Amino acid sequence: MNINSIFLFFFLLIVKMTAQEITGHVFDAKTKEPIAGVTLYYDGSTIGAITDLEGNFTIKSQYQNNAVLVVRHLGYETRKIQDAGNQGILKIALKEQVQSLNEIVVTSDPFSRKQKMKVFTLEFLGDTKGGRNSEIVNKKDIKLYFNSYNNTLSAYSDVPIIIANEYLGYRIYFEIEEFKIYFKTQSLDRIDNIHQTLYDGSTQFFDTANGDPKILKRRSNAYLGSSMHFMRACWYGNLTDQNFKLKKKFRDLQLSEFYTVQKDTVRDMKAIRFVGDNYIIYHKRKGKSVYRSTLNINEPDSVHTLDRFGNYKPFQSLVFGGYMANFRIGEMLPMDYGL
Structure with a gap:
């Protein structure tokens, strides 16, 4: 075996060890018949597949990850599978979605659909360049309701919300699970009146940029200083090299004062333990201002699993504020961006 053959062998071996591939079969839970055309994807990514006529699928990822696998098909309940890459060949049964009439709640809703849609769009897409250039x-599929008793605007949709983001070059399907805007008063004014905006759901990305250099530059700008950028820097342990600075009570922190690595669970994932509960994060771009964010950890000293993509779990325990919290759907990048 010559030197080139040896190099190729070890290169292919490394790729096989690093990559993650999952295969499986999707069928009707009642009839046991295979279901063709089912959409499967890693939540928040462009990585996915569609089942063939026999209900079979294969999904390949460049790196191992701990993202949730979403399984969606019209007429069936959406399923979410944790740790899909560690379960061997997946056998996924889908239950038919039961159609029911929407519950009628008798209460006053003082605002028109047009008024509610305006504030929903700004809070959902974001009042940023990406948000303002998304549609x-x-x-028509979105239902909006303002509850006058607790000054809350809620949004619902029986089908995924489709977003055309011309600014970052993505077509996004967002399957909404919860969306609520909590207002301080019975008004849709956003300035000094929104107490909190909560939204949750699964997101699938499709790249529509076609390599446009202007769009690729915008993506790079959206990435720098984002929570994704920060968490990836945590995985690599190079916060300083990525122009991040951590502070706690006006004191600069070293990386070891922020978190410790418990172990590498697999090649692309690490188990880390955060030392404290709240931090200030600064990010400086070359020739630009310093951006300030906050990070509150609801479960201090607990162990989190962090992968190379920047995904972490349990994700509910990390709450970003400040600059990073301004990122909404219009500035969102898929988890596999840049890898």
Whole structure:
């Protein structure tokens, strides 16, 4: 075996060890018949597949990850599978979605659909360049309701919300699970009136940039200083090299004062333990201002699993504020961006 053959052998071996591939079969839970055309994807990514006529699928990822696998098909309940890459060949049964009439709640809603849609769009897409240059394709499918008793605007949709983001070059499908805007008063004013905006759901990205250099530059700008950028820097342990600075009570922190690595669970994932509960994060771009964010950890000293993509779990325990919290759907990048 010559030197080139030896190099190729070890290169392919490394790729096989690093990459993650999952295969499986999707079928009707009642009839046991295979279901063709089922959409499967890692939540928040462009990585996915569609089942063939026999209900089979294969999904390949460049790196191992701990993202949730979403399984969606019209007429069936959406399923979310944790740790899909560690379960061997997946056998996924889908239950038919039971159609029911929407519950009628008798209460006053003082605002028109147009007024509610305006504030929903700004809070959902974001009042940023990406948000203002994005469009919700199927607004008619979104149901909006303002509860006058607790000054809360809620949004619902029976089908995924489709977003055309021309600014970052993505078409996004967002399957909404919860969306609520909590106002301080019975008003839709956003300035000094929104107490909190909560939204949760699964997101699938499709790249529409076609290599446009202007769009690729915008993506790079959206990435720098984002929570994704920060968490990836945590995985690599190079916060300083990525121009991040940590502070706690006005004191600069070393990386070892922020978290410790418990162990490498697999090649692309690490188990880390955060030392404290709240931090200030600064990010400086070359020739630009310093951006300030906050990070509150609801479960201090607990162990989190962090992968190379920047995904972490349990994700509910990390709450970003400040600059990073301004990122909404219009500035969101898929988890596999840049890898």
